[in-house]
Amino acid sequence: MCDRSYFPNYFSIEDILVTQEKVPCRTLTTYRNLGWLKPGNASEHLASDTSIDLPLWMVLVLARKPDSLKVETPKVYQEKTREIFEADARVINLFRVNQYYYEFGMYLCMLNVKEYELIQNVITQVI
Known part of the structure; x- marks a missing residue:
């Protein structure tokens, strides 16, 4: 694991900009009411096994739940x-x-x- 001495700063403009970077992911579970994240998705929900680029800040939140998101x-x-x-x-x-x-x-x-x-x-x- 990477060195845990790196602590991002919530109030840092640079840190805010870093967390806007897109990260390729694959969903391992269905996310309710997040279908709007995938352009052209007809469903209201984000289905399991969907490839999608998400902003880093969202990946950090969604990846907290084990086996829900594969970060590529x-x-x-x-x-x-x-x-x-x-x-x-x-x-x-x-x-x-x-x-x-x-x-x-x-x-x-x-x-x-x-x-x-x-x-x-x-x-x-x-x-």
């Missing part, structure tokens, strides 16, 4: 991007990749994303 690795932390960073981190402009690359990665580590250890290693190498 965002594109900026997937293997292809990690390989580029490992080759030479200086060639990538982090601001273009994600303005809040480090903070976003720390949140993902706290959510236990499948590849959180690899994300943690890349974050420490890049920053």
